[in-house]
Amino acid sequence: xxxxxxxxxxxxxxxxxxxxxxxxxxxxxxxxxxxxxxxxxxxxxxxxxxxxxxxxxxxxxxxxxxxxxxxxxxxxxxxxxxxxxxxxxxxxxxxxxxxxxxxxxxxxxxxxxxxxxxxxxxxxxxxxxxxxxxxxxxxxxxxxxxxxxxxxxxxxxxxxxxxxxxxxxxxxxxxxxxxxxxxxxxxxxxxxxxxxxxxxxxxxxxxxxxxxxxxxxxxxxxxxxxxxxxxxxxxxxxxxxxxxxxxxxxxxxxxxxxxxxxxxxxxxxxxxxxxxxxxxxxxxxxxxxxxxxxxxxxxxxxxxxxxxxxxxxxxxxx
Amino acid sequence: xxxxxxxxxxxxxxxxxxxxxxxxxxxxxxxxxxxxxxxxxxxxxxxxxxxxxxxxxxxxxxxxxxxxxxxxxxxxxxxxxxxxxxxxxxxxxxxxxxxxxxxxxxxxxxxxxxxxxxxxxxxxxxxxxxxxxxxxxxxxxxxxxxxxxxxxxxxxxxxxxxxxxxxxxxxxxxxxxxxxxxxxxxxxxxxxxxxxxxxxxxxxxxxxxxxxxxxxxxxxxxxxxxxxxxxxxxxxxxxxxxxxxxxxxxxxxxxxxxxxxxxxxxxxxxxxxxxxxxxxxxxxxxxxxxxxxxxxxxxxxxxxxxxxxxxxxxxxxxxxxxxxxxxxxxxxxxxxxxxxxxxxxxxxxxxxxxxxxxxxxxxxxxxxxxxxxxxxxxxxxxxxxxxxxxxxxxxxxxxxxxxxxxxxxxxxxxxxxxxxxxxxxxxxxxxxxxxxxxxxxxxxxxxxxxxxxxxxxxxxxxxxxxxxxxxxxxxxxxxxxxxxxxxxxxxxxxxxxxxxxxxxxxxxxxxxxxxxxxxxxxxxxxxxxxxxxxxxxxxxxxxxxxxxxxxxxxxxxxxxxxxxxxxxxxxxxxxxxxxxxxxx
Numbered sequence: 001x002x003x004x005x006x007x008x009x010x011x012x013x014x015x016x017x018x019x020x021x022x023x024x025x026x027x028x029x030x031x032x033x034x035x036x037x038x039x040x041x042x043x044x045x046x047x048x049x050x051x052x053x054x055x056x057x058x059x060x061x062x063x064x065x066x067x068x069x070x071x072x073x074x075x076x077x078x079x080x081x082x083x084x085x086x087x088x089x090x091x092x093x094x095x096x097x098x099x100x101x102x103x104x105x106x107x108x109x110x111x112x113x114x115x116x117x118x119x120x121x122x123x124x125x126x127x128x129x130x131x132x133x134x135x136x137x138x139x140x141x142x143x144x145x146x147x148x149x150x151x152x153x154x155x156x157x158x159x160x161x162x163x164x165x166x167x168x169x170x171x172x173x174x175x176x177x178x179x180x181x182x183x184x185x186x187x188x189x190x191x192x193x194x195x196x197x198x199x200x201x202x203x204x205x206x207x208x209x210x211x212x213x214x215x216x217x218x219x220x221x222x223x224x225x226x227x228x229x230x231x232x233x234x235x236x237x238x239x240x241x242x243x244x245x246x247x248x249x250x251x252x253x254x255x256x257x258x259x260x261x262x263x264x265x266x267x268x269x270x271x272x273x274x275x276x277x278x279x280x281x282x283x284x285x286x287x288x289x290x291x292x293x294x295x296x297x298x299x300x301x302x303x304x305x306x307x308x309x310x311x312x313x314x315x316x317x318x
Numbered sequence: 319x320x321x322x323x324x325x326x327x328x329x330x331x332x333x334x335x336x337x338x339x340x341x342x343x344x345x346x347x348x349x350x351x352x353x354x355x356x357x358x359x360x361x362x363x364x365x366x367x368x369x370x371x372x373x374x375x376x377x378x379x380x381x382x383x384x385x386x387x388x389x390x391x392x393x394x395x396x397x398x399x400x401x402x403x404x405x406x407x408x409x410x411x412x413x414x415x416x417x418x419x420x421x422x423x424x425x426x427x428x429x430x431x432x433x434x435x436x437x438x439x440x441x442x443x444x445x446x447x448x449x450x451x452x453x454x455x456x457x458x459x460x461x462x463x464x465x466x467x468x469x470x471x472x473x474x475x476x477x478x479x480x481x482x483x484x485x486x487x488x489x490x491x492x493x494x495x496x497x498x499x500x501x502x503x504x505x506x507x508x509x510x511x512x513x514x515x516x517x518x519x520x521x522x523x524x525x526x527x528x529x530x531x532x533x534x535x536x537x538x539x540x541x542x543x544x545x546x547x548x549x550x551x552x553x554x555x556x557x558x559x560x561x562x563x564x565x566x567x568x569x570x571x572x573x574x575x576x577x578x579x580x581x582x583x584x585x586x587x588x589x590x591x592x593x594x595x596x597x598x599x600x601x602x603x604x605x606x607x608x609x610x611x612x613x614x615x616x617x618x619x620x621x622x623x624x625x626x627x628x629x630x631x632x633x634x635x636x637x638x639x640x641x642x643x644x645x646x647x648x649x650x651x652x653x654x655x656x657x658x659x660x661x662x663x664x665x666x667x668x669x670x671x672x673x674x675x676x677x678x679x680x681x682x683x684x685x686x687x688x689x690x691x692x693x694x695x696x697x698x699x700x701x702x703x704x705x706x707x708x709x710x711x712x713x714x715x716x717x718x719x720x721x722x723x724x725x726x727x728x729x730x731x732x733x734x735x736x737x738x739x740x741x742x743x744x745x746x747x748x749x750x751x752x753x754x755x756x757x758x759x760x761x762x763x764x765x766x767x768x769x770x771x772x773x774x775x776x777x778x779x780x781x782x783x784x785x786x787x788x789x790x791x792x793x794x795x796x797x798x799x800x801x802x803x804x805x806x807x808x809x810x811x812x813x814x815x816x817x818x819x820x821x822x823x824x825x826x827x828x829x830x831x832x833x834x835x836x837x838x839x840x841x842x843x844x845x846x847x848x849x850x851x852x853x854x855x856x857x858x859x860x861x862x863x864x865x866x867x868x869x870x871x872x873x874x875x876x877x878x879x880x881x882x883x884x885x886x887x888x889x890x891x892x893x894x895x896x897x898x899x900x901x902x
Contacts, residue, residue, distance in 0.1 A: 037636070038640055137883070207884075210884070212528050212633075215528060283634070284634040284635035287710060
């Protein structure tokens with residue numbers, strides 16, 4: 001009974017915290033972009049414009065929730081929930097600190113990969129159900145991009161799995177007691193980061209949306225809270241990928257003891273979130289085929305090579 | 319301009335005495351009347367076999383002559399309509415103007431769209447505006463006005479004011495009819511819906527689209543993401559600037575020109591006023607020339623900065639546009655201090671500029687000259703040297719020099735084909751011959767090279783501004799000519815003649831002597847030209863505005879075939895057009 005109560009409590013806290021963080025990230029991104037782009041950003045509602053998040057949420061809730069008459073209604077409604085749900089599910093296995101996690105699955109890493117793959121359904125179904133040519137193009141781009149980058153997202157993590165000998169994320173964190181995996185798996189880290197950006201389709205990998213080309217790509221037709229779901233899903237995705245980078249390559253909650261483990265974890269994650277925003281502020285967007293070429297012809301061979309070398313070294317040393 | 323005077327003799331020797339009639343024009347451009355039946359032959363000869371071939375169809379327009387004061391007409395022919403062809407020869411650096419007289423209510427003439435590719439849109443425009451038919455044109459349909467429009471706006475019987483028409487109403491059936499007319503039917507454009515192995519998708523890009531920089535509609539025929547063909551649909555920004563010219567006085571038309579290339583500001587005033595001043599025979603003082611050049615170059619930088627930032631943004635780079643608009647703001651601060659307004663200063667006047675430079679203008683200009691180079695270098699690293707930016711632009715949207723001339727490309731787009739042609743150098747106006755600057759060029763004619771040329775042009779403009787700053791001559795800011803409008807105020811208090819002129823010029827507007835004149839300036843986007851016809855009245859009889867963006871946009875389908883949707887945005891961005899400059 002107690003156990004179940006603990007789960008439920010953890011889930012409720014987690015849901016509340018994560019959606020709050022994701023919403024707050026919208027403010028953070030807009031302020032940071034503004035800072036880097038010599039402008040103010042939202043600064044009117046509340047201190048430092050923090051309440052813009054509340055204003056935005058209220059606006060999204062009260063906007064007309066419009067479903068285009070030409071859309072496939074059921075799928076159109078389901079699509080945005082998938083991305084938010086899939087990302088939230090991934091958080092089940094993320095160890096924020098010792099004891100602060102929902103479930104310490106022994107296939108944690110695989111669970112994360114599986115869940116994050118589900119996100120692509122959201123894009124494909126949303127784009128298809130909208131029955132809009134821009135959305136369709138965005139969905140096609142999104143599907144091929146995410147499937148391609150999924151491949152080496154998994155591969156880039158396998159080196160870490162070999163070194164730690166476990167798919168359980170707590171084990172992976174604890175295996176980094178002496179040194180972080182970013183030092184033994186630098187290539188894996190870079191590849192995972194790239195794949196992670198592609199997975200969240202943020203600039204420079206935002207070709208499914210590609211504002212100047214496809215208006216808003218797969219979610220052109222969405223408004224109100226359905227758009228809000230895509231929006232929250234994107235920021236949850238950023239948080240998730242940052243959290244996973246920290247967990248797998250930067251020692252998770254580990255750190256000098258003058259700060260509690262949870263704070264260490266939050267700090268490290270925050271740095272990567274900022275990196276995401278900085279990337280958006282600085283890079284242009286490659287063309288769709290260039291992105292595919294880059295993925296299959298450059299990153300995939302490197303990922304395989306990395307795996308091969310890691311395997312050989314692991315075999316020799318243990 | 320009149321370097322090639324053997325041309326008439328050459329044409330007479332080929333086509334015979336009776337085929338041609340010469341007319342003198344105020345601007346000294348060789349002007350020849352050609353018989354309607356001969357025009358295609360003469361144009362073909364001029365393009366292909368002439369001693370100095372005229373490679374570019376610079377402009378094609380028409381004049382409704384029916385209301386013209388007959389006593390003032392040229393005396394040669396008294397037509398109902400005149401078709402005017404402006405050709406340009408790069409070899410001999412000269413224009414030639416051919417005119418064809420047409421008679422009847424809705425006359426027709428042979429099309430030359432086979433001879434010059436860019437004649438296609440020009441002929442459609444003349445048809446749209448005058449109802450003159452071009453026989454043999456592949457798709458003669460309206461281009462600027464809605465398909466449902468009744469009448470042809472530039473005909474003299476068409477009203478120019480809303481008060482001359484019935485109140486506008488949009489009842490349901492009319493709205494349905496208008497929307498029906500906007501439906502794209504591929505068959506009308508000779509486009510297939512299927513290929514042998516695929517169905518094409520027709521993607522309607524615009525008129526509201528973040529990547530088109532305005533109300534431009536492009537219908538793309540797509541095979542997957544590859545562009546099979548494209549059909550630009552323009553006219554959404556058409557505001558009848560040419561018609562307004564026939565309604566406003568010579569003086570009150572100046573603010574309308576500001577809004578043609580709305581990023582070019584006073585540079586539009588200059589193009590218009592150069593033509594007016596030719597007609598009026600005004601020679602402006604040196605100080606006016608230098609002030610004008612300085613302001614024009616400021617606007618060139620401002621316009622290029624907008625292009626630079628939005629180009630990067632089209633390719634997904636979000637930040638540069640903010641930095642560049644900040645710098646543009648600095649330019650506008652200077653423009654505002656001098657002119658009192660920012661984007662549309664309306665500051666040049668017939669025979670001068672509105673006011674003298676304000677005290678302390680030199681400090682403002684100096685601080686900009688000190689500040690800007692550092693920023694330009696930073697932008698170069700940020701945008702031009704970015705490898706993703708290069709991957710998106712190098713080798714995309716290529717055209718050769720021959721193609722560029724065939725399609726009427728001018729400005730940076732032409733110079734990117736390794737052709738150092740700049741009207742500021744080749745046919746200097748407003749004292750550009752006194753300035754020391756280079757013509758930047760690039761080799762390949764792709765999107766990246768067009769960007770290279772524009773970036774380098776900003777450096778050159780900065781050089782020119784610095785020379786203006788260091789060598790600003792003293793003297794009056796208005797010419798002492800009776801047609802200067804408004805005249806120098808202090809003289810009006812001294813003699814009655816100037817007082818009367820002042821009164822008449824300000825109330826009725828100046829009466830510009832009959833004649834016709836064309837100006838041609840190197841505007842921000844290419845060659846901008848005003849061809850004015852005066853019948854000795856307080857307003858122009860006909861104002862023809864030749865804008866660079868119009869032929870550039872016409873070329874879009876040709877250079878974007880085979881590329882992808884993403885590349886289309888690179889091509890559009892590198893083209894640097896504004897919609898008002900296309901539609902007028």
